[in-house]
Amino acid sequence: MPKVVIDPLTRIEGHLRFEADVAGGKVTDTHSSGQLFRGFERILQGRHPYDAHMFTQRFCGVCPVAHATASIRALDTAYGLSTVDIPENARLIRNLIVAANTIMSHATHFYALWAPDLVNPLYKTVLEEKAGETGAAIYKELAARLTPLAGTSWIRAVQTRKILHKVIAILGGKMPRHMTFVPGGVTVTPTIGDIAKIYSFWLQGKDFVEQQVLGISVEDWLKTETIGDVANYLAMFDDKPLSEVPDIYLLIKFGAKGIAENMYDLPVSLALDTYGGYRGDEPIGFLSYGVYYEGDDWGWLKSGFTDGVTLAKEAFDPNKVTEHIQHSWFEGYSGGRHPYEGMTNPKYAPGTEKYSWLKAPRYDNKPAEVGPLARMINDQDPLVMALATAFGANVYTRTLARLHETVRVFAKMTEWAFALIDNINAGYTKPSDFCNTTPVPKTGDGYGLTEAPRGALGHWIKIRDGKIANYQAVVSTTWNCSPRCANGYRGPAEQAALDTPTPVASNPVQLGSVVRSFDPCTACAVHTIDKKTNKKYELRLL
């Protein structure tokens, strides 16, 4: 029974080690292990609260915006500000920055991080063996588009993603690390000219999305809601030579066994719909916290928890979040603890039942997948619900959910940009229309929940004597790539990787593909210690 270890799992952010036992060409057991520990939260203690969002956005260079958002929302609440106290212009600017970064991150993930797996030599062999010339043609097209540093789509995507950073730079000063979020609003006061620039970048992005990714207009794509619509969409391009079809057509058609082999009677497919899902013998669910201001509310993409087995959706209750450490390199308690009462006392102990720097967050004691698939499911997006019902949760639906969310968020950006123009035209341009500057409170507790591109993200802050007394972050990748919990349930990626076909142990491409389909980002997924005093930090937040 070969034991396969991927370390480092490349094309992700941070350092992740993934171990799999393989028997009969399939994965039979898995261990996901975070390999980097930085301790940011500890460094924040005793500092000025303003530093929180500046520091925490440096958790991660791919989704700094998400951390800045969670942090600034935590600060807003700790400063006693609720959504209505944040000027509308600031809410719109925050939304635009979050949206631009989500799109940038999704595009980078799909093209530069995940899709290169599809040009792995293994697929060449499989496609050519089973489908002869057709298979060779499919592989050739995938390679021509997706090979790192050379593929046409790869290059165009990596170049186009820069315009989203320019959008953020206009509203945020620069990117990565936009600088303009402050408690109470934003520092930036864009002019109509600035927003016109943003709109012009948006139009450039639209060209890419429509020409390269979708082959149809954004508006038409958003009308795709059922499997029948998907079939009609494919039919539009079936007669075209492969070199002329849009990227998503290749993925939808050849990615799924259910479509290529069952619907089109092709002898082969990439079969991404046959692995990376859940067996259902361990609890699993889909969790999202909601994201984007909508009027005076939060959650244009709704929050919720959907049970992975029953598919029943329930309202999200923050009190049901706990973190376990039984299999993580920490000690001090058993079972699960709410982040308010969390404790972070590290003990590196390789070769024991503990195997990761990641804790194991659980919702109502269940492991939960977070990210675009979870967001689309909890938002009851018709297309993603239809795909998930037809194909289940797997690498295929997870990836399509990410692309579909990208289009939805992209379309929404203009709404916010135009609302901002209307406000500016109506004369809402005073400093107080952008920021409700509020002094640092002596004492204040706050939490900020949002969604990073890769999933649910929460920050908790406690201010005492005008300084940060405690800071805690529970991040997306900790949910997805968590190790086992006290109940012995595997984390979502560990569960999803079970049964993954691994015909050649020395080239476990499908396994890498499953883990990458979660868009792991482990730099921010690790917790805090003080090795010198080895002191226990009681993180009793709120």
Next chain:
Amino acid sequence: MKFENLDILKLDRRTFLKVAAAMGASAFLGTYKADIVRAIAEADRNIVWLHGSECTGCSISFLNAEHPDVIQAVTKLNVMIQYHETIMAQQGLFVDGAAVKDAALNANYALEHFLDSGKPFILVVEGCVPQGPEGTGDYCKIAGKPFLDEVKHAAEKALITVAIGTCAAYGGIPATPPNPTDAAGLQFLKTTKGGVLGAGYKSKAGLPVINIPGCPAHPDWVLLTLAAAILEKVPADFLDKYQRPKPFFPPAYTIHENCPRRGFYDRGELDTEYAGGKCLWKLGCRAPVTHSDCPLRLWNDGHNMCTQAGAPCIGCVEPMFPDGTLAEEIEKIPTLVGVDINTIAKVAVGAAAIGVGAHAVRRIAMKEE
């Protein structure tokens, strides 16, 4: 190879400063960018890019480079990226504990194979190096090995070693007190020389670590410095005392001097609330003690920079970053960059006085009273 123009990088300091003053530092390098691009085209260089305790922000920033952009630099020119975890197709692979011996599949094997080949290469390091717990480096492991060991091993063989970002250069946020992972930069811990490679470290080309700080580093700083390194045209006085390339991090002046909001400062119009559109001094702007060409070069293809967007500079290129408290007026921070704040205040005020007008400074002083 003939790149006469590039000898500008070798100009003696006086002439350099004269030219730089006449053209503005960014115009200075911008003018020679074409030659540098041509130079990369004709050179043939390998790059090994390692990630330690980091966030990938510098790589992401690097991908934002324009004219040339990274794709041009890498695909059209003879630069071979031998190892870069974020973009390479391979991954680290072991079966039953043994490394898969295939460089096309196994990233670690590809790296070791390359390092053993003896071919010259430029080592780029992103992220600081955790030395804990107890000096083992176990807080950051790649392919089962502490990153601490890997980076030392690679640095021994590198022709030139470049630290990208404030973390790799000086330790950055992870190395900030209480420095939970005992992290350090390659050749510095904050302002103290040493780091994990030691104060005496020299790469094969006889150079200390070239530091390109920033959180993240500006892509131009990285590309242009790599170009100079690829050409082996790094003049002796190219680096300041913190080993930063002087053209981008001019020792003689700070961001404050070229800030788009400088006019407000000179008139003593200092914001005390955010989004006011004026000078950010009282909101904690650290530009007066931060040496970089941000306001001339601007970010994201020239679209903006921190202070222009109303965000106080947080001094992300300085070795002590993020020292003190980011939100406080600099006069209120006891020490900065290891220097007494009064000295700095004098220098900052002095520069302002010589520059645009002593009356402004007086007016500020009066307002402050």
